[in-house]
Amino acid sequence: MEAVAEQKSVYLQDFQRRDRSAEPAWWETRREAAMQRFEANGFPTRKVEAWKQTRLAHVTQEHFQPAHSPGTLGSEMHNRLAVVEDAVRIVFVDGILDTERSELERLPDGLRVRSLADALGEEGGVAESHLARHADAEAHPFIALNTALSTQGVVIEVGSGAAPQQPIELVHVMTADTGSVASWPRVLIHGATSSEFTVVQRYMGADGAAYLTAPVTEIIGEANSHIGFYQYVEEGDQGAHLGVIHATLDRDAQLTGHALHAGGRTVRTDLYANLDGPGCSVNLNGLYLLKSGEFADFHTWTRHHADHCTSQQRFKGVLDGKSEAVFDGLIHVARDAQKTDAEQENRNLLLSPKALAHSNPRLEIYADDVKCGHGSTVGQLDEAAVFYLRSRGVSEDEARGILTFAFANEMLEPVSLPSLRDYEREALLSLLPGEEAVRKLL
Amino acid sequence: MALLEIRNLHAAVEGEEILRGIDLTLDTGEVHAIMGPNGSGKSTLAKVIAGDAGYEVTQGEVLVDGVDILELEPEERARAGVFMGFQYPVEIPGVSNTYFLKAAANAIRKHRGEPEVDAMQFLKHVRERMELVQMDESLLKRPVNEGFSGGEKKRNEIFHMAVLEPRLAILDETDSGLDIDALRTVAHGVNSLRSDERGFLLITHYQRLLNYIVPDKVHVMVQGRIVKSGDKQLAVELEESGYALFEEGAAA
Numbered sequence: 001m002e003a004v005a006e007q008k009s010v011y012l013q014d015f016q017r018r019d020r021s022a023e024p025a026w027w028e029t030r031r032e033a034a035m036q037r038f039e040a041n042g043f044p045t046r047k048v049e050a051w052k053q054t055r056l057a058h059v060t061q062e063h064f065q066p067a068h069s070p071g072t073l074g075s076e077m078h079n080r081l082a083v084v085e086d087a088v089r090i091v092f093v094d095g096i097l098d099t100e101r102s103e104l105e106r107l108p109d110g111l112r113v114r115s116l117a118d119a120l121g122e123e124g125g126v127a128e129s130h131l132a133r134h135a136d137a138e139a140h141p142f143i144a145l146n147t148a149l150s151t152q153g154v155v156i157e158v159g160s161g162a163a164p165q166q167p168i169e170l171v172h173v174m175t176a177d178t179g180s181v182a183s184w185p186r187v188l189i190h191g192a193t194s195s196e197f198t199v200v201q202r203y204m205g206a207d208g209a210a211y212l213t214a215p216v217t218e219i220i221g222e223a224n225s226h227i228g229f230y231q232y233v234e235e236g237d238q239g240a241h242l243g244v245i246h247a248t249l250d251r252d253a254q255l256t257g258h259a260l261h262a263g264g265r266t267v268r269t270d271l272y273a274n275l276d277g278p279g280c281s282v283n284l285n286g287l288y289l290l291k292s293g294e295f296a297d298f299h300t301w302t303r304h305h306a307d308h309c310t311s312q313q314r315f316k317g318v319l320d321g322k323s324e325a326v327f328d329g330l331i332h333v334a335r336d337a338q339k340t341d342a343e344q345e346n347r348n349l350l351l352s353p354k355a356l357a358h359s360n361p362r363l364e365i366y367a368d369d370v371k372c373g374h375g376s377t378v379g380q381l382d383e384a385a386v387f388y389l390r391s392r393g394v395s396e397d398e399a400r401g402i403l404t405f406a407f408a409n410e411m412l413e414p415v416s417l418p419s420l421r422d423y424e425r426e427a428l429l430s431l432l433p434g435e436e437a438v439r440k441l442l
Numbered sequence: 443m444a445l446l447e448i449r450n451l452h453a454a455v456e457g458e459e460i461l462r463g464i465d466l467t468l469d470t471g472e473v474h475a476i477m478g479p480n481g482s483g484k485s486t487l488a489k490v491i492a493g494d495a496g497y498e499v500t501q502g503e504v505l506v507d508g509v510d511i512l513e514l515e516p517e518e519r520a521r522a523g524v525f526m527g528f529q530y531p532v533e534i535p536g537v538s539n540t541y542f543l544k545a546a547a548n549a550i551r552k553h554r555g556e557p558e559v560d561a562m563q564f565l566k567h568v569r570e571r572m573e574l575v576q577m578d579e580s581l582l583k584r585p586v587n588e589g590f591s592g593g594e595k596k597r598n599e600i601f602h603m604a605v606l607e608p609r610l611a612i613l614d615e616t617d618s619g620l621d622i623d624a625l626r627t628v629a630h631g632v633n634s635l636r637s638d639e640r641g642f643l644l645i646t647h648y649q650r651l652l653n654y655i656v657p658d659k660v661h662v663m664v665q666g667r668i669v670k671s672g673d674k675q676l677a678v679e680l681e682e683s684g685y686a687l688f689e690e691g692a693a694a
Contacts, residue, residue, distance in 0.1 A: 388532040391492045392546035392602065393520035393553070402545060406536025406585075437545065440558070 010063045012039055015148050026128055027120055034137040034147035043141055053326045053358050054297050059240050064182030064212040067094040071177025084200050085419040087169035095183025097152050110162025116153035126190045127155050134218050135246040142242045146184045146216040153186030163196040174205035187217040191225035198228035205236035215243045221253035229257045235264030244270045251277025261288040261296040262427040268297035275309040282311040287411040289431055292321025300329040304337040313344040318408050319355035328360040333367050340370040348378040349407050401434030443508045445470045445641040446610055451502035453490045460486045462666035473642040478663035479685040484645045488614040492526035493519050521553035523609030527599035527616045534586040542586050543605050571604040575631045593624035600631040612643045617651040629654030649681035664688045
């Protein structure tokens with residue numbers, strides 16, 4: 001039988017087949033709307049501007065279904081479950097919340113974490129107020145599918161004025177046990193007024209498993225909240241990751257975001273940042289490290305809706321072998337968003353003549369008193385610098401390794417969690433020519 | 443055996459011949475200066491010896507301690523003891539000066555079959571050498587040459603040389619653009635490193651440097667050839683007469 005996702009019916013059939021009688025009516029309404037949007041639009045073709053450079057055929061031609069039960073973790077995966085030191089850890093295996101491996105019992109003061117199912121049951125709670133109210137299903141097919149189909153996820157709430165010391169680490173693991181598994185994790189993070197906290201969301205998967213992970217994480221920062229958000233993606237070599245991080249900030253809120261794509265056949269993250277109240281600020285930095293056969297894509301949507309907000313975006317890519325990357329960054333400044341200060345920078349380093357990087361900065365500015373800057377480069381290593389190093393005795397491989405490390409490591413320096421930074425640095429080092437020599441110099 | 447022996451060296455860039463038969467012999471313990479007008483090929487000579495791939499050697503030999511280095515990669519030449527101070531030192535964002543020097547020192551040690559540098563001892567060595575060139579310690583942690591002033595970059599080249607202790611140091615216009623204080627510091631660095639184990643080839647545009655570093659020999663280079671060699675007195679004569687006389691001779 002042919003896979004029929006393109007005929008728009010398999011996911012609708014899945015949706016209609018599922019028993020949703022236990023879910024509250026408000027959630028049913030939102031799910032229905034999202035499913036209808038997906039049905040109306042389908043998967044985007046290459047003619048859709050925001051998707052024209054993303055190769056999706058191997059995703060859209062397959063019918064991915066949720067796992068019935070979680071698979072077994074290999075020891076190598078098991079060892080990578082805990083990365084962030086002293087974190088409140090929440091683990092999903094094959095898209096299913098693993099309560100055994102999660103640590104939902106010992107939460108610091110001011111932090112509340114519940115499973116999606118539990119949070120849905122609360123009348124008038126944050127889920128009802130915010131879930132699927134921010135991330136727009138119209139604009140993004142995988143937001144629509146996630147909203148329609150997700151049964152697994154967590155709702156994280158940080159109370160007003162609370163500043164839990166422990167970071168929260170969400171770990172999503174895909175095992176090699178079954179093929180064509182879909183994971184639709186849904187995460188809602190709500191920071192109340194003047195709260196301050198850090199969330200790390202990590203994804204990894206077994207090589208050889210052709211799965212789809214399509215997470216949606218909605219972040220709501222109330223006034224004066226300070227949120228640190230880290231995303232780390234190292235999917236298996238056949239894994240597809242089509243994720244969305246959607247942040248909405250009220251006045252004086254601050255979001256510091258960091259994202260790293262370090263593995264996967266197709267990895268795309270859409271980062272939405274809505275600066276909805278005056279005086280808020282967003283600082284996003286990202287890095288993509290690609291080996292041969294990999295595709296990585298960052299789409300950022302920074303939308304200034306209020307005055308006196310600042311946003312900074314810095315994204316860098318290192319592409320080796322026959323790999324391809326997209327950076328597409330929008331800065332939108334609404335008419336009333338005066339005194340906006342927005343910057344965007346994207347730099348790509350190609351280590352191979354077969355690597356291809358697309359860089360698309362987009363500015364839409366409707367206010368007149370703003371400061372906006374953007375820059376983008378795609379290039380190779382500076383041969384003058386390579387020669388300079390070699391003329392002092394450093395081998396060519398090591399010279400290239402050192403310069404590549406220096407280029408990329410700049411994006412790891414702002415990572416404020418040392419354990420995560422070390423882990424990310426390992427991923428970077430393992431890609432470098434002259435790795436051993438570079439490692440010794442650290 | 444001479445430390446450096448250049449025999450009938452011809453080199454071209456993009457098909458255009460720049461060096462047209464250079465012969466030069468430099469013994470250990472000696473300092474030679476090469477002077478010449480713009481475009482005479484002085485810097486090309488330095489880059490060819492260091493192994494810059496932008497230049498094609500079409501004829502001749504360059505022997506260091508009797509070994510023809512033209513077949514060696516740039517890093518192999520450095521490990522054999524050749525050091526070039528760049529006319530325009532390259533900025534390397536993200537790589538600290540110390541990190542760079544450690545990488546270089548280890549590569550050279552590995553080549554000699556010596557163990558890697560001990561971090562503490564290396565730091566001590568580096569500090570001593572910094573004093574020699576009166577360089578601010580903050581420049582150690584900063585990325586190589588990034589945001590350095592012109593004088594700081596040149597000082598940093600001498601500092602690298604002092605740390606790496608080469609057999610043969612070629613300084614390509616290290617004095618150009620320096621104020622008198624920086625020039626004195628650079629000269630002091632070179633003079634302190636002069637020894638029977640080492641030789642220097644100074645490529646310079648200005649006689650002034652030679653007031654501070656007294657050369658054993660001075661060569662005048664014009665249009666890709668050495669047209670006259672002499673002692674330090676030759677530099678003084680050049681300062682007075684200019685290169686015009688030699689240029690006419692070379693063209694003839």
